[in-house]
Structure formats: structure tokens, C-alpha cells
Amino acid sequence: MAPRSAARPTATERFILDYVEPRRAQLRTWTGTLAHDVLIQRAAHRKSMTVKQISESNRVFFLSDVVVGGMDAVITSLVSHQARRISRSKQMTKRYLEASEVPTPKGKAINTTEFSRAVKYMKALGKPVAVKPSSGRTGKGITTNVTTETELRQAWAKAMAARSVTAETKYQMVMEAHHPGLDVRVFVVGQTVAGAVARVPFYIVGDGLTTVGGLADAEIERRSSNAYLAARQPEVTDEFLAPVGLTRASVVEAGKIQPLTPIADTVRGGGLAVDITDQLSDDIRDLAVDGLWSIPGLNAAAVDLLVPSLDSAEGAVALEVNPYANITEFHYPAYGEPRRVADAIMEHILERASR
Template sequence: MTANNYGNHPLLLLSRSTESANLEGASLSFGLSSRRFSRSMFTAVDDGGKSLSFYGAMSTLTSIVGNRACRDKAIAKSMMRFAGVPTAPALRMPHKGTKSAMRFVELHGWPVVVKPLNGQGGKGVTANITSEEELRLAIKGVDSPMGFLIEKHVGGEDYRFLVAGEEVIGVWRRDAANVMGDGRSSLDELIDSKNEIRGTNPHLATRPIKKDALVLNHLKRSGLTLEYVPSAGEKIYLRSAANLSSGGDNIEITDETHPSLKAIAVRAKQTLPSIELVGVDILLEDYTLPASDQEVNICELNSMPGISAHDFPMYGKPRTAAARYLEILAAGTGVSLKDTRKQSRFLLTSYGQFNENHFADHLASICNRAGVKLLDVEGTPDRYVADLEGEPFAMSAVHALSLAPSARVGRVEGSEVKPEA
């Protein structure tokens, strides 16, 4: 497979908060205005004043209870088991609970998985543990005063189902961090080359493969080091967990995924109270086969999933997941969306405290980098208004970056972008 090339996409200008800017870009393309209060938080407003607010990809329709239940892996597991959703046996372990973990192994057998109770992106997850020594090492890396989670390791490949409302709006298969040998380069060099490819993807650019202790320990278990030179075509895995934030790859497969598997993902999301967007991580054998023909296990639920991973997969056809998510939210709240537009005029109003005319220069520099035309700008010590023209996602990048000028430029309290009528 050949990795997707997204060219000089304006969201690459952001080193963080890509989810927020991606959703804001989709909002602007639907003709909504955007009031931005931080790099992560904005409110989209229609012409009638109805609004939707977002923190990252999480909307105002997600309750604190739903978010908390999803973030605590033990609670989420319990809710799924009560609802009859297929999930591997798991149990919360106490602090320093190695003996308790070994009793779990005696009951369920090897291999097992150890995870932190709270956490995202695969941080601290160790899969396919097959000995007490490996178990002790894994527990040491994730143990907390609240304990940790142990889970029976089950077979299958790792898939992420993105559920918005009652609909699966994206599915991708994830592959743990890996490199492909060329017969000449060491693993150390191949990782650097792979990270260059990831750097061209708006979602993966800030998620490089790290040469950390987990990678080194994984290689050690296979008798390898970073100096190893794989033969041409030899694929070397660098971690056991397949999360994108840990350097994994994602392959878009939504249209080919069997409907019965999508139905299970929706059922898993429905076990959580009052939450509108959930990433459902499922281990299964073949995404084209019905659930009844294979073993299916949900290993995790995520209350702040990466929508951008579906809009910008490393492999496979990119989707418009952010736009579909907004359509679902708008249908449920009465927010009015206009026909999408690829180019528009925008009025940017920034409030705060500005030094002389430096904010105008700051804005001009950002617009130049994002490919947005700065048609006019006027300002006072506490307010700037700029007339801009460009693509909605380029405008969202400009909006996010304009919030963080230097002390020399001034301070921004908040800002608003309005598309032309």
C-alpha cells in the first residue's frame, strides 16, 4: 500500500488541537460562524443563533457522567458486560496488586493485557503478556494509587469504529508501529524515514514513532535492537499496542466492513449514558465477515476519539467524518447548516489587548503560510477586524494560530469568524 499524500494541507501548520480546527473547518464550510475561546474550544453558531460548542471533538451533548464512565476502563467494561456486549474478561486490580493479577491469570490463563485505569492513546498498555516476569514489568509501568486493569488477551486484528449518534461514520484497521526493511537501513534509520512520511499527514504529524523504553523492550523480547538491519520486505513491529498515538498506522475500511460489526459498535456506545461520539476499539478476525462467523471482542471505549484519523487515514480512501458528525449533531439540536462551500469570504474579529499594529503583521504572516488572502485589516488597542478569503480549513488554521501571538504582539481574549452571507 502507498501512504496518502495530503500535500501542504493547512492543518499541518498546527502542532496541536488538530481535532478542534478540523471540526471548525467543517463548521465554516457549512456556513456556520465560529467563536473561538482557546486552541481547543469553540462554539459554532447558525444564522438564527442556535449553537454547538466543542472541546476538541467532544460536544456539549456529552455528559460528565458519560465521559467519566468511558474514561474509566473498568467501568466501561462492566457496563458492556451488563448489556451483553462482547468484551474480553477484565478486572480492576488494587495498587501493587501483582498477586491479585496472578490469581486472574490462574483463572483465565495466559496471555493477558495490562492497562492503566485511565488513559488514552495506548499509553502504558502492554499486550500479549505470557510470563510472571513480563507481568511484573508491565504492572510497574502503569500502577497507580487507584490500581490498574488486567484483561484476558484475545486474538484478532485491531479496529477502530467511530460512532456518532446511532451511526458508524468511520472504521479503520490499525496496525501497530512498524517499519518495512529495505536490506540496507537499520531499524533506527527506518523509524526516522517512517516518521518523515507521518509528518505529511495532518493527524499523524504530531504522533511519531518514539524510540522509547516500550519500543526497546518490545524489540528486546524478539532479540532485536535498533541497530538490526531487516532484509528487504521484512516487516518489524515495534510495539504490541496498535494505537496511532504510539506510532501505529491506520487503514480506512468503512465501506467494506460488515453491517453486523457496525451494529455491535453502536450497541457498545449505547451502554454509556448521554454521550454523542465514541471510538469503539474491537478485536476481530475478518471485517468483511458477519459477527456470527467469528470471535468479536471490544477491548476499549474512547470518549475523545480522533475524528481526524478518519478524515486523514494513512492508507485507504479519506472520509468526511467531521462533516458527517456535524450533520448528526445539527439534526438533533436544530442547528441549521447551509450547503457546503470550498471557498468563501470571512470576517475575523479578535478581541483583546494589542500593541501598536503588530497584530496586523502577525495575522498577515499566518495568512501567508495558510494560503488565505488578507484583503483588509483595521484595528484599535482592544479590537481587530480583518476581511479574509480562502478555504474553510485554511481559515480554521488561521483562526487557531491567531489566538497565540507573542507578548510583543499582544493578547487575544477571544475571536469570531463569520462567513459572508
């Protein structure tokens, strides 16, 4: 049975229905994939630069013996000290976005020990909230669409559990108004959008007969020819499915699009990156560029947006500006054209070095 729209589809469901499902047969089959830092170094070589390794994480780019840039772990010299400090906290990023009047969901940071304050804040907002660890850089520990105190308690525990051993002592929770929309990550370099992907959660289309486990296994099998996805396959167990209220034995009604994770997790949760660079409206592009520019001294980063529709920035918000973003999903999208973000970064490094 063909997938069909729910009575009131979410922006993500609509995108899957209108954009992803029709391309199902065109799943990309990447054979060899390169890591983030290797992509950047290859781009440097293509621009006739030499790359010298100074320490384990530190590299310098030379063009005819002149230092033009460098890389410290995954971030390049296009990122100012101030920008890197801001990016360590979601709450700080939010304040900079607000200072530049870039739309971002209303929210605040709350100490992990102040759960009762969190409950009060949720009631004061009077709408569903998203709960996130302030210092997280991946999607870890995030819960969206929290409406009750019980859900908030669970979300709080999940965010606490996501705390890494290396996390700074000032670990806070960011609570913000839940904002429905398609999860879009735009990589901006200078004033230009170098690539954009929509991030879609791992989903199946029910047939009214096959179990969720069976459909998920078939989807994982289908992706095995894609080297990028094959290296990031989730293990779909009952525990994996619990947050969406399903088990492997559940059966989903015919034609229903069923996400298997609450948010798109492209790292380990089976989420898909779908290239939408050419689909973004001009005002959404502007929103992403404005998001980057709100952070002083930031010349390259991923800007995460939630957009109700790809046709217009109306109702769209910027959630995060992340100079640590991994560029591989732009180079190896599950559907659509690969975008050479690494080349855009190196071109910009050269451009800035010449001033």
C-alpha cells in the same frame, strides 16, 4: 524480496500483507493538516453556524441566534454527563458494555498495590492477559499478551509509570484476557459509522541484509512527505525497540514483517491509520454502533474493537468507547479515503437541536 506471511500470521500481520503492503505506493501525502477542534469548527461554519468562544475551552454553536450545540475542550454537547463520567474509567466502560451484552474481553480492575491479586487473577484466567491503566485515554502504559509473572511485573511498572500527575487518586489497573485481533477504531455518530481505521504498528519488512535501524530510518524518510505523519515521527532508538526485543543493529530475515512496537501507537509510536470504512462487514458495523449505544446519552464517540477478520464480527470484541477520541486520524489516514467525521458530528448536532 516481497513480504511474506509468517507460518501463523496474526490478524495484524495478515492485514499488513493483504491490505497495506499492496498499497505501499499510495501513501497519502497530506500537505496541511488541521487540529481536532479546528476541524469541528470548520464543519460548523460549513453548516452556516457561528461559533462563539466563551472561555478558553468552551465554545457555543449558533444557527440564526439559536444555540444548537457546543464544545468543551475536545468533546461536543453530543456527550452526556453520565457518558463522560463512564469514559474516565476503562472498567466502568466494560461494565456498561457487559450490561448491554456487547462482547468485551473478560477482565477486572485491581488496585495498584495488589500485585499478588493480579498474579492470581492471571492464573485464574489461564490465558495471556492485557494490562492497562484504568483511567488512560491514549495507548500509554498498555502491555498486551502478558503470560508470566515477570512479564506481569514489567507491565505493572509500565502502567504505573504512565500515570499522569493529574490522574485521579483512584488509580487502578485493568487486567483483561488478551484478545488477538486487528486494532480497529470506528467513529460512530448516532446510528451511523462515520469512519473506520485499522491501526497498524510501525513495521518494517526485513531484507536479510539491512539493519532494523536502517530500514526504520528509510521508512521515516518515506513518510516525511505526509504532513500528518511527519509531525508524529518516532525516534527509533534501541530503547524504542527494546519492547519487541530488537536493537537498531538487528537484522530481520528477508520478507518478514516486523512490528517495531508491541501495539499500534498512532500518537507517537509511528503507527499508521488505514481507512477501512468500506471494508467493514455489516455485523462489525453493528457491533460498533451497539458499543456506542451501551453508554447512556452518548451520540458520538470512537469505539475501539479487536477483530480477527474484517469480513465478520465473529470473535470480535469491543474494548473501549471513547468520546475524547481525536478525529484527525479519520480525516488524514495514511492509506485510503479521508472520512469527514467532523461533518457527521455537526450534522448530528443540528439534527438533535431540531427536536
